[in-house]
Amino acid sequence: MSVIMDKDLHSILDTVYSVNCCQDEDTFMDVLMPSMIHMFHAECVTFHLIQGYPYHVKVIESRSFKSSEHKINEDKVNPELYKDGIYHHSPLLKEAISSSKVILKIGESISLKDWERSEHYNNFIAPQNLYWEMFMTLRWRNNLEGMITLWRSKEEGDYASGDVVKAQVLAPHLMLAARNVFSLAKVNKSKSNLITTEEANAEGFLLLNHKLKPLYFDARARQICLQINGKYQSDEFECEDGEFLIPNCIRQDCLNLLELQKLEEQPILWPKERIMAVQNNRKFRVECSFIWKAEMTSSQPSFLVTMSEIKVGQDLGLNFQARYQLSKREYDIIYYLNKGLSYTEIGEKLFISKLTVHTHVKNIYRKLGAKNRIELYRYVQTPSWLK
Numbered sequence: 301m302s303v304i305m306d307k308d309l310h311s312i313l314d315t316v317y318s319v320n321c322c323q324d325e326d327t328f329m330d331v332l333m334p335s336m337i338h339m340f341h342a343e344c345v346t347f348h349l350i351q352g353y354p355y356h357v358k359v360i361e362s363r364s365f366k367s368s369e370h371k372i373n374e375d376k377v378n379p380e381l382y383k384d385g386i387y388h389h390s391p392l393l394k395e396a397i398s399s400s401k402v403i404l405k406i407g408e409s410i411s412l413k414d415w416e417r418s419e420h421y422n423n424f425i426a427p428q429n430l431y432w433e434m435f436m437t438l439r440w441r442n443n444l445e446g447m448i449t450l451w452r453s454k455e456e457g458d459y460a461s462g463d464v465v466k467a468q469v470l471a472p473h474l475m476l477a478a479r480n481v482f483s484l485a486k487v488n489k490s491k492s493n494l495i496t497t498e499e500a501n502a503e504g505f506l507l508l509n510h511k512l513k514p515l516y517f518d519a520r521a522r523q524i525c526l527q528i529n530g531k532y533q534s535d536e537f538e539c540e541d542g543e544f545l546i547p548n549c550i551r552q553d554c555l556n557l558l559e560l561q562k563l564e565e566q567p568i569l570w571p572k573e574r575i576m577a578v579q580n581n582r583k584f585r586v587e588c589s590f591i592w593k594a595e596m597t598s599s600q601p602s603f604l605v606t607m608s609e610i611k612v613g614q615d616l617g618l619n620f621q622a623r624y625q626l627s628k629r630e631y632d633i634i635y636y637l638n639k640g641l642s643y644t645e646i647g648e649k650l651f652i653s654k655l656t657v658h659t660h661v662k663n664i665y666r667k668l669g670a671k672n673r674i675e676l677y678r679y680v681q682t683p684s685w686l687k
Contacts, residue, residue, distance in 0.1 A: 308462070311339050312470050319477040320591070325361075328481045332474070333365035334372045336450065340463055343367050344430055344451040346379060350444050357397060357444075378428065390420055392435040394651045397444060403467045404435040405459060425451075434459045436467050438475040446478060476571075480589050480604055504607040507591070510558075510600040512551055517544075524607040525550075527578045528586075549574060553588040554603045561590070561601070575610065583610040624667045633660050637676065 315335045322328040329347060336345045349361040362379035365372055391410040395401075406415055415421055425431070431454035438446035450459070450467075483505065504521030508514060517525075528547040553572035571589040578584065585608050590601040626634070629650070636646045643657045650657075661676075670676040 305462070308339075308466050309469075311335075312466060312473070315339065315470065316473045316477065319474065320480065322477075322481050324485050325482060328478065329363050329365075333363070333374075336448065337365065337367045337372060339466065340434070340450050340459070341452070341456070342450040343453055343456065344375070344428065346449040346451070348447045348449070350446050378424075381424070391415070391418065392433060392449075393447070396435060396437050396447065397651055402437055402439075402471050403464050404437070405464070406431075406433045407458070429453050432456065432458045434463065434467060436471045436474075438471060438478065440475055440479060445475065448474070476589070480591055483589075483604060483606055484591065502608060506546075506550075506605040506607070508546070508550075508554065508603040508605065510602065512546060512554055512603070514546070515602060521605070521607055524584055524586075524609075527582070528576050528584065530578070547576075547586075549576060550586060550588060550605055553586075554605075557588060557590060557603070584608065585610055626664070626667060630660055630664050630667075633657060634664060637661075 315332070318331050318335065319328055322331055333345050333347070336342060344364060344366045346362065346364040348359050351358050351360050364375040364379040366375050392404050392406065395404055395409040406412070410418070425433075428451075430451040432452040434450045436448040436450070437444060438448065448471075452459070502520075504524050505516070505518050506514065506521040506525070507516040522544055525544050525547055528549070529545055553574065556572055571587040573585065573587045576584045576586055587606045589604045589606075591604040632650060633646055636649060641649070643654045643661070647654045647657045665671070665676065668676065
């Protein structure tokens with residue numbers, strides 16, 4: 301395996317810092333895309349934001365930047381075609397959906413001969429004078445949230461092992477940065493009263509400075525914090541201008557992130573996540589992440605805290621999977637079995653063979669203690685989380 305060079309590591313850290321300073325999606329793209337083109341000597345970089353994985357994959361946003369004559373311009377035409385379903389023909393996308401790999405390359409999922417004969421290449425890729433493809437998957441909690449595709453022309457040459465190593469190091473950092481930037485965009489929408497009532501009720505946002513003092517909070521965040529603190533009526537707690545006590549669990553998680561930042565080996569600072577149970581059997585998911593504000597000149601980060609309520613159906617699904625020690629793939633297959641799909645149809649949905657589906661179902665039988673499909677349905681038809 302190639303060892304990452306110091307200059308490449310500096311490029312990665314510069315890119316990570318720059319995208320973490322972005323305050324909205326447009327700035328994030330404008331900063332990320334040129335950096336990716338220069339770092340990987342790519343002629344085209346495409347970013348796709350994904351929803352519906354793994355059941356109904358949908359590209360909800362697609363942006364692409366191309367390098368030509370020492371200029372980098374955004375392609376306003378081709379990315380829109382991905383929303384119309386042409387991405388379903390991509391061999392790398394099909395493998396990414398069914399694989400746990402972070403980085404995939406042309407030649408690994410499909411032979412170059414088959415690639416050159418494919419409809420996707422001849423009708424969509426070749427007309428853009430592109431050939432070599434390296435695919436970075438952006439996953440969050442094992443879900444495919446997005447993907448970045450790096451392209452080169454055939455004359456430029458394939459991506460080397462060093463490029464793969466750089467991409468492997470960079471991918472999780474970009475996933476975290478993208479998640480934080482898109483969350484901040486929701487915060488800014490809330491500040492401008494552009495966020496819908498449904499969105500406002502779904503998630504609460506709290507921004508803290510490096511001294512854990514509130515910079516911003518919305519009504520939902522305040523409500524959840526009061527509930528975690530055991531305060532269910534706002535008049536029971538003396539406060540001014542909507543202020544409230546920051547729950548100890550949030551303070552502790554932020555302090556733990558600060559400790560991790562001091563480590564010399566440059567850790568990936570994943571959010572600190574915990575589930576908080578309050579009265580009336582309600583549960584809330586609380587996540588604390590680092591945020592670097594663009595106007596800050598110091599290296600001290602702020603903290604973005606996202607809070608959301610866990611519905612009963614969501615919890616049941618996690619408990620069911622953990623109780624029977626089901627893998628993510630087995631869990632997906634149970635979902636489709638509950639929908640009444642055949643083994644062949646499930647294989648097509650998950651891009652695996654009918655025989656592989658059959659093998660997974662046998663393992664599911666064993667774990668659930670079911671002897672046949674009728675007994676299996678007794679498990680998968682009842683819980684509300686599968687409906």
